Amino acid sequence: MKIGFFPGCSLEGSSREYNESLHAIAPLLGVELTEVPDWNCCGASAAHSLNHKLALALPARSLALAEKSGLDELLVPCSACYSRLAITRHELLENDALRSEITKIIELPFTGRTKVLSVLDVFGRCASNGLKDKVRTPFGQKVACYYGCYLTRPEKITTCARPEDPREMDDIVKVVGAEPINWAFKVECCGAGFSVSRLDTVAELSGRIVHDAAARGAQAIVVACPMCHTNLDLRRDSIERTRQQKYALPVLYISQVIGLALGLGERQLGLHRHHVPVRLGSVAPANSVAPANSRCPTPVAADVPAALGSAGASPSPGGSPAQEKEA
Amino acid sequence: MPRIGVFICHCGENIAGTVDCAAVTQAAAQIPGVVHSVDYKYMCSDPGQNQIKEAIKEKRLTGVVVAACSPRMHEPTFRRACAEAGLNPFLCEMANLREHCSWVHEKNGHTTSKAIDLVRILVEKVKRNRPLFPINVPVTKTALVIGGGIAGIQAALDIANAGQKVVLVEREPSIGGHMAQLSETFPTLDCSQCILTPRMVEVAQHPNITLHTYAELERLDGFIGNFRAVIRKKARCIDEKTCTGCGACIQKCALKKIPSEFNAGLGLRTAIYVPFPQAVPNKPVIDRDHCTFFQTGRCKLCERACPTKAIRFDQQDEFIEINVGAVVAATGYEVKGTDFFPEYGYGEQKDIITGLQFERLASASGPTQGVIKRPSDGKVPDTIVFVACAGSRDPAKGIAYCSKICCMYTAKHAMLYKHKVHAGKAYVFYMDIRAGGKMYEEFVRRAIEEDEVHYVRGRVSRIYPRDGQLVVKGVDTLLNSRPVEIEADMVVLATAMVAQPDAESLAQKMKVSYDQYHFLAEAHPKLRPVEMNTAGIFVAGACQAPKDIPETVAQASAAAAKVLGLFSRDELSREPVVAVVNRCAPPEFSTCVGCFLCESACAYQAIEHEDIKTRDGKLIKTVARVNQGVCQGCGTCVALCRSKSIDLQGFSNEQIFAELVAL
Numbered sequence: 009m010k011i012g013f014f015p016g017c018s019l020e021g022s023s024r025e026y027n028e029s030l031h032a033i034a035p036l037l038g039v040e041l042t043e044v045p046d047w048n049c050c051g052a053s054a055a056h057s058l059n060h061k062l063a064l065a066l067p068a069r070s071l072a073l074a075e076k077s078g079l080d081e082l083l084v085p086c087s088a089c090y091s092r093l094a095i096t097r098h099e100l101l102e103n104d105a106l107r108s109e110i111t112k113i114i115e116l117p118f119t120g121r122t123k124v125l126s127v128l129d130v131f132g133r134c135a136s137n138g139l140k141d142k143v144r145t146p147f148g149q150k151v152a153c154y155y156g157c158y159l160t161r162p163e164k165i166t167t168c169a170r171p172e173d174p175r176e177m178d179d180i181v182k183v184v185g186a187e188p189i190n191w192a193f194k195v196e197c198c199g200a201g202f203s204v205s206r207l208d209t210v211a212e213l214s215g216r217i218v219h220d221a222a223a224r225g226a227q228a229i230v231v232a233c234p235m236c237h238t239n240l241d242l243r244r245d246s247i248e249r250t251r252q253q254k255y256a257l258p259v260l261y262i263s264q265v266i267g268l269a270l271g272l273g274e275r276q277l278g279l280h281r282h283h284v285p286v287r288l289g290s291v292a293p294a295n296s297v298a299p300a301n302s303r304c305p306t307p308v309a310a311d312v313p314a315a316l317g318s319a320g321a322s323p324s325p326g327g328s329p330a331q332e333k334e335a
Numbered sequence: 336m337p338r339i340g341v342f343i344c345h346c347g348e349n350i351a352g353t354v355d356c357a358a359v360t361q362a363a364a365q366i367p368g369v370v371h372s373v374d375y376k377y378m379c380s381d382p383g384q385n386q387i388k389e390a391i392k393e394k395r396l397t398g399v400v401v402a403a404c405s406p407r408m409h410e411p412t413f414r415r416a417c418a419e420a421g422l423n424p425f426l427c428e429m430a431n432l433r434e435h436c437s438w439v440h441e442k443n444g445h446t447t448s449k450a451i452d453l454v455r456i457l458v459e460k461v462k463r464n465r466p467l468f469p470i471n472v473p474v475t476k477t478a479l480v481i482g483g484g485i486a487g488i489q490a491a492l493d494i495a496n497a498g499q500k501v502v503l504v505e506r507e508p509s510i511g512g513h514m515a516q517l518s519e520t521f522p523t524l525d526c527s528q529c530i531l532t533p534r535m536v537e538v539a540q541h542p543n544i545t546l547h548t549y550a551e552l553e554r555l556d557g558f559i560g561n562f563r564a565v566i567r568k569k570a571r572c573i574d575e576k577t578c579t580g581c582g583a584c585i586q587k588c589a590l591k592k593i594p595s596e597f598n599a600g601l602g603l604r605t606a607i608y609v610p611f612p613q614a615v616p617n618k619p620v621i622d623r624d625h626c627t628f629f630q631t632g633r634c635k636l637c638e639r640a641c642p643t644k645a646i647r648f649d650q651q652d653e654f655i656e657i658n659v660g661a662v663v664a665a666t667g668y669e670v671k672g673t674d675f676f677p678e679y680g681y682g683e684q685k686d687i688i689t690g691l692q693f694e695r696l697a698s699a700s701g702p703t704q705g706v707i708k709r710p711s712d713g714k715v716p717d718t719i720v721f722v723a724c725a726g727s728r729d730p731a732k733g734i735a736y737c738s739k740i741c742c743m744y745t746a747k748h749a750m751l752y753k754h755k756v757h758a759g760k761a762y763v764f765y766m767d768i769r770a771g772g773k774m775y776e777e778f779v780r781r782a783i784e785e786d787e788v789h790y791v792r793g794r795v796s797r798i799y800p801r802d803g804q805l806v807v808k809g810v811d812t813l814l815n816s817r818p819v820e821i822e823a824d825m826v827v828l829a830t831a832m833v834a835q836p837d838a839e840s841l842a843q844k845m846k847v848s849y850d851q852y853h854f855l856a857e858a859h860p861k862l863r864p865v866e867m868n869t870a871g872i873f874v875a876g877a878c879q880a881p882k883d884i885p886e887t888v889a890q891a892s893a894a895a896a897k898v899l900g901l902f903s904r905d906e907l908s909r910e911p912v913v914a915v916v917n918r919c920a921p922p923e924f925s926t927c928v929g930c931f932l933c934e935s936a937c938a939y940q941a942i943e944h945e946d947i948k949t950r951d952g953k954l955i956k957t958v959a960r961v962n963q964g965v966c967q968g969c970g971t972c973v974a975l976c977r978s979k980s981i982d983l984q985g986f987s988n989e990q991i992f993a994e995l996v997a998l
Binding site for chain 1: 680
């Protein structure tokens with residue numbers, strides 16, 4: 009499966025581990041990623057609040073470049089980028105006058121031939137097409153799948169069947185052996201860009217998300233958006249201060265979850281870059297399909313660095329403490 | 336030689352504001368055959384009509400063109416004026432200078448020249464008009480009422496009490512409709528069943544009413560005064576004549592866990608069942624989709640239990656054909672289910688219920704005998720949140736209209752809950768309180784002030800479960816606007832009132848129009864609120880638009896009055912705009928070759944076969960003949976006739992071509 013790739017700024021900065029893990033698992037899933045040459049900023053929150061045409065022209069240029077490279081499909085891992093690119097494509101295809109105006113601005117032809125895909129679209133395809141057979145160490149954890157704002161909405165563009173209670177990510181993590189919980193905050197706001205200007209608001213909003221996931225017994229939160237990850241992971245100290253409570257549960261990208269199940273090591277997947285240490289309960293040793301009881305019954309004590317026992321590269325089998333974990 | 340008079344109306348500023356009427360008058364006078372051409376401020380006024388009448392007499396006019404508004408508006412007015420002056424009314428035509436010209440164009444020369452064109456083509460048509468005479472048709476004095484809710488019951492009783500016959504068709508096993516499901520009614524809090532059931536009994540016993548329950552309209556043909564309806568009486572699997580309604584079969588039925596429709600899914604019923612104790616008729620029905628015998632071929636416990644041997648497993652659907660003169664559509668409404676709301680959990684939370692389900696919980700005849708218990712665990716809720724406008728007034732959900740009754744019944748629900756659970760807390764989230772009606776506003780104030788229901792102005796964005804409760808997240812938009820979170824034991828959604836799921840197909844069966852929401856469309860929103868565009872079909876109740884009981888009853892009585900007005904005459908006269916097959920001298924008699932392509936094309940079954948015979952009875956040929964009572968004047972047969980033997984009176988091919996040539 010040959011797919012175009014639009015990393016966006018986050019994947020080169022704050023969420024390098026998302027990029028690393030995507031590129032680590034892509035070959036194992038038979039996905040060949042081709043980066044759009046000379047791609048540019050998607051515009052995200054700033055452009056579409058200020059100037060409608062700029063907000064369309066920025067993503068349109070990247071889409072036009074993808075088209076020029078002969079890409080039929082474009083994977084956009086960041087939810088904000090995905091939303092901007094998908095909305096731009098939709099708006100330009102709906103409105104001929106707008107399309108000719110924007111193509112004049114970007115000085116490139118645009119036909120809308122390149123389809124915009126989210127990670128859920130791509131992994132969903134893999135999940136129904138042999139992913140199960142590639143799993144070496146099932147991800148035997150209870151996870152809370154957190155979709156955030158942009159992955160499912162607006163539904164007329166994302167064509168998500170259940171935008172307010174989506175199931176797509178849940179279905180994917182089930183294939184790699186995780187147990188998705190039923191919870192209430194799948195699509196609630198994490199506070200997004202207020203992470204910079206209004207940390208109190210983000211701590212409040214993201215705090216509710218982390219709390220509900222923890223209260224319902226999740227052992228990890230799975231996300232597919234750099235912004236969500238920043239707020240739930242990097243802002244964990246603020247959350248804990250606001251709520252006067254400690255939360256041990258780590259936040260993983262869906263690509264990292266799949267990577268662990270495929271037997272990749274935590275450094276390959278960039279797990280060491282997280283702020284909240286990823287200490288998952290012991291799971292079965294590498295190179296073996298884990299039995300049903302592989303899930304850790306009790307959370308691991310917070311100060312003992314437990315291994316990601318599943319990691320194929322890990323030298324220590326059976327969930328014993330691993331030394332490779334770094335701060 | 337034709338002598339045509341042209342009368343240009345200014346319609347105040349409506350036409351004269353954009354069209355140069357004087358120029359049109361002058362141009363009209365130049366058209367060959369026009370002998371009289373004047374303009375006037377209001378042609379429809381008495382002085383205007385008198386001008387027409389005088390001109391007809393003085394100038395011996397053979398045709399009249401009134402260039403004014405739409406013929407739908409004033410054609411009857413001007414035709415009557417012509418008739419009074421001794422001119423056949425069908426020699427008068429209207430050129431639509433208002434809707435087709437002045438209202439839709441800017442003021443300029445093009446607009447005026449379009450107006451002149453419109454006058455010219457109508458002059459050419461009128462030159463070829465022939466005197467026509469109205470067609471008289473008899474009236475069948477029986478009304479068909481479709482739907483046995485309060486609307487249908489009221490309409491049927493009013494018509495029957497006036498001495499005319501009524502056939503009432505209800506698709507459920509019992510009449511009563513939604514009103515029978517309600518607990519108490521606003522604004523008086525009197526028991527719904529107590530006021531409804533006497534009416535239901537009256538329907539069953541009325542000598543002028545024939546009641547068909549568990550039956551649906553299969554087909555409707557014909558026209559005003561002369562409809563022919565086919566009713567499908569679904570197989571009840573019970574011999575209604577033998578059954579005494581003792582209920583022994585119901586007690587014996589082994590299946591007892593089928594969700595009860597009457598209890599809005601909150602209660603359970605058997606496979607052979609009577610929907611509720613006061614059902615009319617009090618005869619059970621076998622639900623074939625659940626019945627063990629129909630599913631597996633074995634059981635028949637009810638048959639053994641029946642003391643009168645009234646069970647008929649082999650009963651088939653029965654088709655009844657009836658002739659009726661008028662139809663009243665009173666098919667009612669449906670409420671959206673909780674599964675319509677993604678943000679409220681897609682209907683997966685048992686303790687989020689609809690207003691209709693709350694009615695059943697609050698009703699003494701309901702699944703909890705009137706004790707307010709939440710469905711999940713039977714706990715009496717300490718806190719209930721009521722959400723008004725659930726779906727209604729929400730274009731994003733495709734329901735832009737107001738469901739009209741929710742403000743009132745939500746106040747009623749909160750009040751009933753407070754009356755039953757004194758220590759309970761009731762919250763109502765609302766957008767606006769729309770309490771227009773006699774004693775309505777006072778009723779809502781009473782809920783707020785006397786019963787201490789907390790009204791929160793704002794919408795609910797999400798409801799999710801937490802520790803056995805429901806967290807209702809919303810916003811209070813008044814004063815220092817702030818987000819609110821309420822932990823409730825139960826949530827009642829005042830879900831939108833929508834058309835019946837099959838309203839569209841029913842409308843198509845009756846050949847009546849309906850709106851984008853599938854509510855039946857009245858002929859005029861203000862002046863003809865109970866008539867439909869198809870003559871002889873009337874509408875009552877919530878199948879037309881959301882409305883409460885008082886309004887429904889008023890509209891049902893109005894529909895009954897319209898039916899009775901129609902039945903007060905023995906004959907109706909109708910416009911002679913119908914197709915005719917030509918006749919000519921022997922030996923052809925008609926150019927019709929008897930191919931009967933027209934017969935297969937006619938949507939109204941108006942084509943008959945006519946044998947042309949010699950005096951001694953020898954058949955010469957068989958030709959088509961149009962039944963003038965049935966023909967709707969659509970002209971499809973004219974277009975299809977290969978020998979050009981059919982023409983439409985008033986819109987003949989010759990007239991249409993003349994209009995085109997005049998352009």
